[in-house]
Amino acid sequence: MPATLKYHFWRRVRAAHYAFGLARLPFGRVLERAVGQWERAQGFGDSPKEKATWDAEYGDGRWAYIAQLHENSRYWTIIGYMDAFRGGGEYLDVGCGDGVLFSRFKALGYQRYVGIDISEVAIRQLQCHNDDRTHFAQGDGDVHEPDGLFDVIVFNESLYYLKDPVGSLERYARSLKPGGCIIVSTYTNSRRSLAVLREAKTKLTVVDEAKTSQGSMSWLCTVLKPANAGMA
Structure with a gap:
């Protein structure tokens, strides 16, 4: 052919x-x-990539645009949910990149904030924040095993980059505290991301969902809990 x-x-x-x-x-x-x-x-652009590709893209500034003004609406939607469901708690940011979400969220305060990303180049920019409450480390989201339990686990435009996104989502859900939740941000112009979200909703319970738009772009921010968890 x-x-x-x-x-x-x-x-x-x-x-x-x-x-x-x-x-x-x-x-x-x-x-x-x-x-x-x-x-x-x-x-x-919406499929899994190797570590070397992520390092190269962060190294040449490929992802700098996500810190710009036109991305703000979706970030503040995520942050609103993070604070509403477990304000001041323990957070795991899977696929944290170079910390755009963290830079906006940190002023609200937290007991513990952990961020992992496959890119060493991205994580290197964040390790200056590491202290007794904050920890950023290089880690592959496909296989990472969280240390301890969390109130909120966030996949900010990162879930659909995993090779087994829904299987990984269910695995990470086992690292939630009782009553904890997972927040997934999804770019709606991506077929893959919407398919991943659709399947995720069959495995976990949707607590709430909001759509934000900026020009021609839009995102869904979905709050999920394990199917056997209470809604409180």
């Missing part, structure tokens, strides 16, 4: 896979792995 036809074929397969949840069908997981491999080979 010519390269151009092959590319368009896989684009259509990818679109169908996410639009119709084909992973649920027989052999769906095989298709899901094939789509994932193709996404990574093509360098899709």
Whole structure:
């Protein structure tokens, strides 16, 4: 098959896979792995990346735009939920990047704030904040095992970069304190991110959800709890 036809074929397969949840069908997981491999080979912006790629992108300023004004609405929505559900508590920020969320949240105060990111380049910019309440470290979100329990675990535009996002979400949910919650921010222009969120909602209970928009961009901020947890 010519390269151009092959590319368009896989684009259509990818679109169908996410639009119709084909992973649920027989052999769906095989298709899901094939789509994932193709996404990574093509360098899709909403698919998993290797550590070296993340380091290169943070090194050349690729992610500097997320600290700009047009991203503020979604950050303050996340922060509002973080404070409302467990103000002053213990927080885990999975895929914290170079700390844009932390820089806005820290003034509200916390008992403990832990941030992990696969990129050493990003984490290096944050380690000056490490103290007895704050800890930033390089870690792969796909395999990281949290130290202790948390009131709130945040995936700020990071969940859909994991290779097994919903499986990882369920694993991280085991590190919640009783009554704790997970906050997931999702970019709505990404087929993959919306598919991940849709599946996550079948595994965990939705407590609340808000949509923010800025120009042509919009995000969903979803608060989730384990299905067997109370809503209080």
